[in-house]
Amino acid sequence: MRKNVNVSAVIFRTIFVTLGVVGILSSLGWFNREYNINWYVFYTNLSNYICIIVMFISLIFSAKGKDTVLPRFRFYCLIMILVTFFVYNILLSNEHTPYTYFTDISCTLLHCVLPIMYFLDWLLFCKRNTLKVVDPILSVIMPLIYVAYIVIRSSLITHSAKGVVIYPYFFLDLGKLGWSGFLGWVGVLLAIFIALGYILYMIDKVIKGKNKSN
Secondary structure, three states: OOOOOOHHHHHHHHHHHHHHHHHHHHHOOOOOOOOOOOOOOOHHHHHHHHHHHHHHHHHHHHHOOOOOOOHHHHHHHHHHHHHHHHHHHHHHHHHOOHHHHHHOHHHHHHHHHHHHHHHHHHHHHOOOOOOOOOHHHHOOHHHHHHHHHHHHHHHHOOOOOOOOOOOOOHHHOHHHHHHHHHHHHHHHHHHHHHHHHHHHHHHHHHHHHHHHHO
């Protein structure tokens, strides 16, 4: 039997996907009328693209009155986009003034608005009691795949053409940091986000308990 449609979820996810499309176009250089040849290098872009696709699929499911698709994978995507939010706003945002941060469409949407909205969607609309105790650890697999991708790509680039970015972030700059510095940064960030994953895991359990008591 068809379930009742959650109108709030449909509206919220429609807004997210709409803003996501704007964010994608901006990251590709659409609004500057200059194609960004490095769009595929930045974790910010890739993490947001994946989450926008997942949210679009979730929008379709919610419009049909069905449960959110693949709730555990959605949790992995949540950690992935929270990595974008926290790493950029803590470690990288000093390249912007408050004015340039909030007037740059791509920066504001991909580093702030969409990550926060994705978290709120998970908190408010996603099915509870689907996570396993190992999921916070599994959630860092996708960020690790990205790290491996950057290392492999940098090893294949023999010379940098004009405008081509090899190392998109200072903490992944293997050329400057060396393996010890590189692995140190990766290890610290992984530990932090696994800890964040377990905090969210506990939040999921608390919400489930409250729903049961209600």
